[in-house]
Amino acid sequence: MKWEIDNVTKHLDLEDHYFISFDRLTEDDWFSHLSEKEWVNMKDLFSAFVAAYDAAGLPLTESFFKNYQKSLLSRAETDYCYVVSNLWNLKFRDNAMFRSISDFTPNGVKSGVETKVA
Numbered sequence: 001m002k003w004e005i006d007n008v009t010k011h012l013d014l015e016d017h018y019f020i021s022f023d024r025l026t027e028d029d030w031f032s033h034l035s036e037k038e039w040v041n042m043k044d045l046f047s048a049f050v051a052a053y054d055a056a057g058l059p060l061t062e063s064f065f066k067n068y069q070k071s072l073l074s075r076a077e078t079d080y081c082y083v084v085s086n087l088w089n090l091k092f093r094d095n096a097m098f099r100s101i102s103d104f105t106p107n108g109v110k111s112g113v114e115t116k117v118a
Helices: 030-035 042-056 062-092
Strands: 003-006 011-014 018-021
Touching: 003 042, 011 042, 030 042, 030 062, 042 062
Parallel strands: none
Antiparallel strands: 003 011, 011 018
């Protein structure tokens, strides 16, 4: 993810199309909001915000770290579910409906998993 600090206009530029002014950096919902964007890399986002806080002369607070952690974990869960459901679709196609990780077994689909009838 590309990001840049603009000290002239005092904003954080994300991907040349998402601009956050320094006076809005401390709003609580940035990490949560941005973690829902597919183009956002959470590690890069953290670095960008740390640099922006530094440029704006803002202290990194406990709330800053907690908000990031919560959003990072939420994004990780979303990414995990996406990857697992893609694996399911790749391995079993439309033969069985994915419900949970416990549906996977070493030999394929667990017995009792609802299968689709053509």
